[in-house]
Amino acid sequence: MLQTSPATRTEARPDENQTSTLTAYRWMILARVLEEKLASLYRGGKITGGVFLGKGQEALSAAIGTALRKGDIFAPLIRDMAGRLAFGESVLEAARTYLGSRLGPMRGRDGNIHRGKPRDGYYAMISHLGAMVSTVTGGLFARRARGETGVVGATCIGDGATSTGSFHEGLNMAAVEKLPLVVIVANNQYAYSTPTARQYACEDLVQRAAGYGVAGYKIDGTDPSACVEVVHEAVARARAGSGPQMVVADLLRLVGHGEHDDFHYMNHALKLAPIGRDCLDVAREQLIASGDATRAQLDTMRNQAAAEVESACGTALREALPNPSEEDWCALSTRRLSEGGQQ
Amino acid sequence: MLQTSPATRTEARPDENQTSTLTAYRWMILARVLEEKLASLYRGGKITGGVFLGKGQEALSAAIGTALRKGDIFAPLIRDMAGRLAFGESVLEAARTYLGSRLGPMRGRDGNIHRGKPRDGYYAMISHLGAMVSTVTGGLFARRARGETGVVGATCIGDGATSTGSFHEGLNMAAVEKLPLVVIVANNQYAYSTPTARQYACEDLVQRAAGYGVAGYKIDGTDPSACVEVVHEAVARARAGSGPQMVVADLLRLVGHGEHDDFHYMNHALKLAPIGRDCLDVAREQLIASGDATRAQLDTMRNQAAAEVESACGTALREALPNPSEEDWCALSTRRLSEGGQQ
Amino acid sequence: MFQNQTATTAQTGTITYLEAIRAAQRKLLAEDERVFIYGQDIADFGGAFKATKGLAKEFPGRVIDSPISEDAQVGLAIGAALEGMRPIVEMQFADFSTCGLTQILQHAATMFWRTGVPCPIVVRLPSGGTAGAGPFHSQSMEALYAHYPGIVVMTPATVEDAYTMLLEAVEIDDPVIFCEHKYLYYHLKADGLPDVALPTGKARIARAGRDATIVTYSAMVHESIACAEELAAEGWEIEVVDLRSVKPLDTDTILGSVARTGRLLAVGEAFPWGGVTAEVLARIATEGFGLLDAPPMRLNAKDTPVPYHPNLWGTHRPTARTITSAMRDLLRS
Amino acid sequence: MFQNQTATTAQTGTITYLEAIRAAQRKLLAEDERVFIYGQDIADFGGAFKATKGLAKEFPGRVIDSPISEDAQVGLAIGAALEGMRPIVEMQFADFSTCGLTQILQHAATMFWRTGVPCPIVVRLPSGGTAGAGPFHSQSMEALYAHYPGIVVMTPATVEDAYTMLLEAVEIDDPVIFCEHKYLYYHLKADGLPDVALPTGKARIARAGRDATIVTYSAMVHESIACAEELAAEGWEIEVVDLRSVKPLDTDTILGSVARTGRLLAVGEAFPWGGVTAEVLARIATEGFGLLDAPPMRLNAKDTPVPYHPNLWGTHRPTARTITSAMRDLLRS
Numbered sequence A, B: 001m002l003q004t005s006p007a008t009r010t011e012a013r014p015d016e017n018q019t020s021t022l023t024a025y026r027w028m029i030l031a032r033v034l035e036e037k038l039a040s041l042y043r044g045g046k047i048t049g050g051v052f053l054g055k056g057q058e059a060l061s062a063a064i065g066t067a068l069r070k071g072d073i074f075a076p077l078i079r080d081m082a083g084r085l086a087f088g089e090s091v092l093e094a095a096r097t098y099l100g101s102r103l104g105p106m107r108g109r110d111g112n113i114h115r116g117k118p119r120d121g122y123y124a125m126i127s128h129l130g131a132m133v134s135t136v137t138g139g140l141f142a143r144r145a146r147g148e149t150g151v152v153g154a155t156c157i158g159d160g161a162t163s164t165g166s167f168h169e170g171l172n173m174a175a176v177e178k179l180p181l182v183v184i185v186a187n188n189q190y191a192y193s194t195p196t197a198r199q200y201a202c203e204d205l206v207q208r209a210a211g212y213g214v215a216g217y218k219i220d221g222t223d224p225s226a227c228v229e230v231v232h233e234a235v236a237r238a239r240a241g242s243g244p245q246m247v248v249a250d251l252l253r254l255v256g257h258g259e260h261d262d263f264h265y266m267n268h269a270l271k272l273a274p275i276g277r278d279c280l281d282v283a284r285e286q287l288i289a290s291g292d293a294t295r296a297q298l299d300t301m302r303n304q305a306a307a308e309v310e311s312a313c314g315t316a317l318r319e320a321l322p323n324p325s326e327e328d329w330c331a332l333s334t335r336r337l338s339e340g341g342q343q
Numbered sequence C, D: 001m002f003q004n005q006t007a008t009t010a011q012t013g014t015i016t017y018l019e020a021i022r023a024a025q026r027k028l029l030a031e032d033e034r035v036f037i038y039g040q041d042i043a044d045f046g047g048a049f050k051a052t053k054g055l056a057k058e059f060p061g062r063v064i065d066s067p068i069s070e071d072a073q074v075g076l077a078i079g080a081a082l083e084g085m086r087p088i089v090e091m092q093f094a095d096f097s098t099c100g101l102t103q104i105l106q107h108a109a110t111m112f113w114r115t116g117v118p119c120p121i122v123v124r125l126p127s128g129g130t131a132g133a134g135p136f137h138s139q140s141m142e143a144l145y146a147h148y149p150g151i152v153v154m155t156p157a158t159v160e161d162a163y164t165m166l167l168e169a170v171e172i173d174d175p176v177i178f179c180e181h182k183y184l185y186y187h188l189k190a191d192g193l194p195d196v197a198l199p200t201g202k203a204r205i206a207r208a209g210r211d212a213t214i215v216t217y218s219a220m221v222h223e224s225i226a227c228a229e230e231l232a233a234e235g236w237e238i239e240v241v242d243l244r245s246v247k248p249l250d251t252d253t254i255l256g257s258v259a260r261t262g263r264l265l266a267v268g269e270a271f272p273w274g275g276v277t278a279e280v281l282a283r284i285a286t287e288g289f290g291l292l293d294a295p296p297m298r299l300n301a302k303d304t305p306v307p308y309h310p311n312l313w314g315t316h317r318p319t320a321r322t323i324t325s326a327m328r329d330l331l332r333s
């Protein structure tokens, strides 16, 4: 889907059912293994800047990533490694961004979760939470204006970011324009350290959907097959012209906000409750129970993922770092109008 | 309630039932007469800047104004002349602001609808729509922090301003803090020229309430007794500790956005429908039918209002205008830190 | 009573500054299918100032009413620009653009540098003061935007520039903040619209002179020309440089002018701290120090919100009268 | 690999710049019941940088977690200030304050002038660059706020100032933007906290000199002192003026210093167009022209977003090395 270097491109096999939990699992395990590697590189001092992991959110993220197609728009957020990979990002590009390789898509100018390739419909989030909702809306607006049909745009957002004005304005605008926007709300119970009781006062964020006139869906984000089913349905409805869709998934962030955060403030009751399940474990159980995969096949997938991750990180680590003297320090594409070089 | 010059202070008589439609009518007719006068002064070139009228919204506005007490907080919006007067603003202060008298509360520094007296709990709106929602929330936060109970804060907002991020953030924050905020949404079918279909996609804005976890109420804004009853109930519930309340009233702006606007874009079907009724006419019918007032009494009220308005405008017109050479051009109260005088 | 001493040079002619903006948008819509306009009340209503009057009818679906959501308005434009469109966002007043500032400064302006993909949006800001408009409908916000990297900030002062610069703004592959002055909307007229223009980034000698240079932009160009005319009666020849765009800022033209005159007064309608006049003075001080025969001066609005009442407003901002008074000081120094 | 050449003068001592900010807030909460702190993750968690660590426990209900709503955070503070409180708003990073900028610039900053009622809020902005923080966690935003009337903008460079200026910020009856530098949080240490301080609005001679003046603020004070130390080895005596607050900006102290040295270099970590350095140069050019023996100079960050990678970041902003190089040019001129 995206142009990636063939060496590390992980393709879903053409004969595989894109909507299956097994397909999602492929990306889930790849994301998990990659993030574990990044966390260890971070601890080893090989990564400067933040490392934010999606542990516990892979099922939801992979569900949206697999529901989207080439030509769709996707603006992932900080915990969407699985969705990014499923949408077509290569492991190598992810690794390059974290490891500062000058060959990465952001060329060292921006890092980690802020990566993207807008030309491939893979938008590069800014930090300001909520900003991508209206941006994806705008992308869809343009597609429709140009007569493209059947396109979907999706963005992911946390419980905390639903409190931003940007979220509200963007979703309302998409609803007014009846655009095929799918908003995936990962309610992982915390925004950094802040529990949901300090973030909103409604019983469930899915109640917001009606207030925007958009379709609302509620899912157990720890249940991979439910994630795949509901998210794919929401995407299909958006694609069919039913306007914006909002999917709210309950789950628990299984790690700190970032790797600098020990998550000491976690409510252990949540961890022990069903919401604290690891969606990868649940996926394994579901796949084995349904006969879609054997334990051995799943282990092989993990091993393959690990090999791919090792290879990509090894490559990225050997690549040259950005060189300031090769920068043109030009924030405008129209060079003649730039004052950057003049200082 | 506010300190006003005794000459023009219009007091509700102490024996009068504050929750009655008759009391509301007193402010409604005063607001209507005052605004008609301001419109004529505007047409006569006596007012520079915008003149925005509340014609058709007096019942709703008077309902909130009469529901509030001394010591409450009120942040009115552009169409709240009736609520302002009911909350305690004098006709003279309103007139002074429009007519540029240096004795007005804003001393010519700001004009028309932006007036207020924060020390009296009467906040002075800024133009940026939605901004007052969190500001009133903050006022209530302070009152609670200081141990004051039984205080209510109210703000009014239009259908258009519900699309602002500020509205969303402020209401959500009030809900999280469970503060006694009452938001009055005057859905007057237009934001300037923009009809509601281009503003939101839900069936009714009251559907938003649930998404914030606040109580929602729906009323016919052309029905004065319904406005008084429901708004007073919402205020009473807020006062009793039930957290934020949101009242959505359907009505029609019976004039242009401002006096510069001929409202040529009005949908005449709305004007002819029940929503297009003039709430002052409805109030008269209701009061006469209920026996609360006779036609003659109501006419007397109008005449008294007209006399008061004429007197106040006459006074304000004779008062001196702001004199730039008497300005200290100092935007800080801490004069020693101001750079204003230095330029 | 509500006198204002505002000067405009070209009071004759058939096409106003506002009409030039409308004409530019019409041409853009007609000739470039990637263009659309998004803003509050701009479709059937034609905009608060009528800058898009008639365009929604002529170009169905391409002049679109937005909800009151400045942040999302710019966000939508950014997304559309990424997909190859050329959106123009109309802010109803410049002042409300603070609500969209995050998307402009943090998102649009960082896009190319971060991702290598340009973000060609134009945000039109009806700017500057008019009598009775008050603190929230009068602001000149060019400095907020020009301070940040990744944006072009245009400040046309003439009917011709309003037209050609808006055409160029849409052509430019980067975000452009287009500060159009509300006072000039109706007061400024020209006889026709030009086919050619100076490129953005080039200042214009609005009036040639010999004794001192005024560097300014937007409505203040006309106040400055009025000053020059008044002083011409006394034998002084004041050169007026119209910056046209404040970012990029044409240092060379300023230096050239000061090389001829030896004296500089920078005039701006915005607040005093760190605006265009500060940037102009900093550049002349660093790069043209030796050209100056006297200390450079600047004149800005006062450091308070813009007052509502015309009596106060007329004193708050520079006018031909106060510019002339400053210029007399400069000529004496 | 991720080397950075950042200098700080006081690496010894027991109290960090961050701890000074915490100590000031603790003292304020203890001594003034009108004070409360509102921000994201500041209660039990103690804030992203731990500036409020332990305070929520010590002062129940007065250090409060906010939803992610910068606009409403400032709005809430404004309302509380109107009712007599002294709110401190912590932005998680300065960069996110663009989302609260409307309430700061349009509402808080216009309140006193419009209504005569002061609006004493303090907004703390964890500012400036650190290695690997990237475009959205590194910005120096003082110029955005200082440009508008009605606000005091503080930029403390030392542990002592971080403490005393925050105390003063809360005492001031007007809105204060408190730009605290994230790089200094942990790197800068002092032996104790002072009881007395220069008042806000007074700059400080951070290092006395004779041959040239560097005017700067915040983290760049330390880079500039490192430059002065390096050049001292060669016999040059460079004076370093720490502005402390950039609005008001202490023109007198700058003029006094330049009167002694005849040479001026203004250094800032922010973007180049129209920031503090432009304002400093504009003032010296207008008011101190005759004091200058050579054209004044300035050094800012580059005109691009702040890069993520430390290799690029180290080149993007001024450092002791680049300041020294600029100073050599100035001394030669």
Ligand SMILES: Cc1ncc(C[n+]2csc(CCOP(=O)(O)OP(=O)(O)O)c2C)c(N)n1
Pocket: A078, A079, A127, A128, A129, A157, A158, A159, A160, A161, A162, A164, A186, A188, A190, A191, A192, A253, A257, D040, D068, D070, D092, D096, D099
């Ligand atoms: C507008 C804005 N304010 C503050 C922040 C700082 N911040 C980054 S992530 C985060 C928490 C986000 O929580 P949530 O939206 O629930 O997403 P999660 O981290 O739980 O996936 C905060 C406060 C930000 N990025 N943007």
Ligand SMILES: Cc1ncc(C[n+]2csc(CCOP(=O)(O)OP(=O)(O)O)c2C)c(N)n1
Pocket: B078, B079, B127, B128, B129, B157, B158, B159, B160, B161, B162, B164, B186, B188, B190, B191, B192, B253, B257, C040, C068, C070, C092, C096, C099
């Ligand atoms: C943030 C912001 N954007 C734009 C405007 C310009 N504006 C002033 S009033 C108005 C329409 C408001 O409509 P609504 O909220 O429905 O209130 P109504 O005028 O109908 O009472 C607009 C767009 C503004 N004041 N604030």
Ligand SMILES: [Mg+2]
Pocket: A158, A159, A160, A186, A187, A188, A189, A190, A191, A192
């Ligand atoms: Mg969360």
Ligand SMILES: [Mg+2]
Pocket: B158, B159, B160, B186, B187, B188, B189, B190, B191, B192
């Ligand atoms: Mg309306």
